Amino acid sequence: MSKLLIRNARLVNEGQVVETDVLIENGFISQIKSGLSDSGVTRIIDAKGTYLLPGVIDDQVHFREPGLTHKATIGSEARAAVAGGVTSFMEMPNTVPNALTQELLAQKYDIAANSSLANYSFFMGASNNNLDEVLRTNTADVCGIKVFMGSSTGNMLVDNEQVLDRLFRESPMLIATHCEDEATIRANTEHYKAEYGDYATAGLHPLIRNEQACLISSSMAVELARRHNTRLHILHISTADELALFDNKLPLTEKRITAEVCVHHLWFDSEDYARLGNLIKCNPAIKAPYHKEALLAGLLDDKLDIIATDHAPHTWAEKQQHYWQAPSGLPLVQHPLLLMLDFVKQGKLSIETLVRKMCHAPADCFQIDRRGYVREGYWADLVLVDPALSMTVSKENIQYQCGWSPLEGHTFGSTVTHTIISGKLAYENGQFATDQPGVRLLFSR
Template sequence: MPVLITNARMINEGRELHGDLLIENGRIAKIAAQITAPAGAEVFDAGGKLLMPGMIDDQVHFREPGLTHKGNLATESAAAVAGGITSFFEMPNTNPTTTTRERLDAKYALAAGRCHGNYAFYFGGANDNLEEIKRLPPGISPGVKVFMGASTGNMLVDDPEVLNGIFAHAQVPIITHCEDTPTIKHNEDLARARWGEDVPFSEHGRIRSREACYKSTELAVGLAKKHGTRLHVLHLTTAEEMGFFTPGPMEGKQITAEVCVHHLFFTDADYEQRGAFIKCNPAVKTAADREALLAAVRDGRIDIIATDHAPHTLAEKSAGYWKAPSGLPLVQHALPTLFSLVRRGELDLHTVIRKACHAPAIRFGVQERGFLREGYWADLTLVDPEAELAVRREDVLSLCGWSPFEGLNLGAKILKTWVNGELAWDGEKVLAPRGRRIDFAGGR
């Protein structure tokens, strides 16, 4: 049936409109100051709250197949829609890794009918699948993920000839995790010599150091410039790396950059209280780095904001430094965290919507999503930016059952989420799966 959302404060593409939005057949049929409800329409009064496009999270680890004791496509996508994320791109370092066309197709089959948000899957780079990457056509995946640093799933690409070949021949964008493994291993040896098995979590940013990040990002950017590759560098963490990227609008850029919500929010001062709960790769760094990342979001050096959602069990995270895995569950609280930054005056609302909703759609050629536009799929989030969200462990929907934000009050509540025009989160519970496979420019 048609759905009419009335009395909404709509923000989209740098503009604001107070009015109504009509959904028909899963798509936005009309946006206007006032719309008469069609016969049989379900009407929602937004009460003047913020209606925005759903966030497109281009960097998540939902752990399926093979690591489903941590999370799976159903549980993690449920947490995502509760957090206002309506589409996600999932990473290839599962078990088995998504490094062949057969495995990519199998993953899409696994997702059908089970995902609460719209879904796409990256193809993974490895030292032994260059020919597969050469044959990967545009349209079936958002890109090829290349781990230029040690990763879960043994997907480190450290053969210079293969790395050069991937940058030279990929027909889709290359997405990189940039940390230099030899530098990290050297730092680990130094930490073991000093601390043994009892390394403080506050050392993580020195072990996964700024030098390791800079050296690897420099290599990736250099290869992209050499070959004219479309490159997107994920989860940047240091002030020094910002020098590799160009300020200004994203449109027309060959090389783009991304930051994650936790790197905009936490600093190394938070290790003392949160320990393994904020241990991630690349590491949370200093307050000065956080300020540099925020400045880069504002001036356009950073083009996209994402999560890098990566759940681990409480038992795994409760181990000491060497055994506790890196990664944080983030999708349920990403948008409220960004609204906290808006409330503080560190970011403005138009920038958040541009970087979290519009920019991923533009960068990766997502078809008919990421905007409030007539004719586009109705992927929508209704937000109360005046409310506070108290983060409690018992409310966490990710299978892992914890959040790095526990005990904090974040700067907004997600009131409702629509996916493909159907209600997916009603403010209290997640409803039936509504997600569809994402279409990209170039076709499937």
Template structure:
């Protein structure tokens, strides 16, 4: 497979700038970026006139379900969906079966990804009430971070022991990544909903059960612990306007406490429950249109630093169950970048800011080595976007193993024309190159 390319006449979007230039890829890395480059022997030339050339998206929040839940998702399928969506690297969550709570289970995931992943990969170490010593012993280069579920999760991964939380925030050798929802508050509201509706709790009740107050209380706790120990804290999937005041606007560099939101919080609101029901049931819940607009503004000003997916597939038959049994989570990676860019076409986000939030910021936050920017010498993780080719999502094109998308029927203004991982073209606009394998992310710590 060739890893020597000359991409000509592209509109490059990188580090706050938009400019027309050529980009040369040699042996898997960016060799040159200049106004006009001449083709060399052996290079494949791509005329990118009219296309945007972006650094590939780094999705720092995915659930690929392997091991243990591979009937609904696995690394093979989900990484190919990433490639089709312009995501060139992902960081996967630890709540698999068994959960990744020690170095051995973590390394088993890396070994599997080396065999089958079409794009680059990293895996979080999970936190529980009884693995503090494994957290303290973690090599900071072995994982992007330590994930704490400060709200309900699968298995024994809900961390609610105050002494353990103190120990993690005091001693963590990597950034701490938190899911913040207060479980006792949620349980009480769930019990009230069951009293009112029995088993037939409607989908639109979900954001009232997984309430904004539950999010705020848990987020405040995480921030207070981070401030107490000067920890490096990253709060995931902010879903309410109320939490935004807890974070500071501005560039991510130098911040000790950062936050992110997800593409579905920019795209859907509580009016969509009537149409999509439990297909958009997720934790934390999709909330109001006012929350959606406030989150979008906060992303624009850098109060929210990162935009990710929280890709979490479930089977359609699971989603068709009643409230208590219908699982939370949406498959998102294949169309996430297009959904983010839709906010550019609407005039709510600049293209430069989207690139910062989906690529530069996660690379900076997690100390990702030689990725996340279009720079000479960096790995050639690239995506070409056609901003003039609308794309309507159809079920038959979904590559995630679950076989459906909440975006079905949605027409995006843009299309993903090509995706390159380490200089290899893994997506050509219509199919995935099955021979391409990503690499393990390196963390420069």
């Protein structure tokens, strides 16, 4: 029987910050109170001066395996996640081949079972041609169904209105959507190619994948969900225009339509293209500064429910191509907690709100079984953060397989010191316990 005792931590949980001890036994939190006995304990961590948080749950990542392992693997990116305090992830189906059958989906779970240091789940992918296969998805052990209502990798653009209507009508589980209108993007692309040709740069990206493309598609998804009472979650909202689609009057557990914002849409804006170019080219695009401010306000006002990353690594060489050829996506899963802790230090949000949006809300939104909170009887997914120890992002401490980050050179005001995955100490002061894999997420639906 393994016992891990965390002493003297400032626990941030369920809207409160309290100094306490936490005892972990056989993967679960067994006791939370001050002055716990160390009898039979195999390891004690003195957490005085640090924050103890529930592990971050990232509901949107692209770990590139299978088929794109020159960019990343489930194993490499899960390690990066754990180094940043992300204890659980939900990964997208646009790998190669796309996860469009139950067999292909199961293969990804098999890979993760053998290589992922973090806890994991994988979305089932929808296309115009696999609806019956999608409807076979097990609601108890798969996080959701992913629908690209915009351009995407491979055969994953769902633009057949009859298919969309049936999917929203019959889905037994949460549908997560990427919302950008393909017709708008194609028209804008043709226009700017004709105008700029080989002189195009990443600064055009928010004009091509503009506010209108996002709003048209998000509005369609919301209309379908309202028509059929579908459980809809819209990913990576990037515009002020879309905020009016979402309700902030109901508690999260009663909402049928929810939305997330990603850290890069809160951190960067269109003025950063001059400095970073294709390194911050992503879909949906990072847009004008006023969108960034509106998104933060929408997050604080509970129109946006979750903070995620949309981690999507590409090789440095791929990103150095001309704008028209460079792929969209940026690596982020190692640093979302530190990004938002900088916001806390800047007074933009409270640490209690950070925990609610990055830990509690994903667990509630997806109905994850016994995770996302620090409660007795729950899985011990925990993170210790030193708020007085700074760290600078550099190639030497980046864990991504791609080896780069758009945040290189930035100094964060906090450092993740320990990450505990399903009761096991997986990361401690820069070192990994690579023989202790994460486990598959389950869902209480």
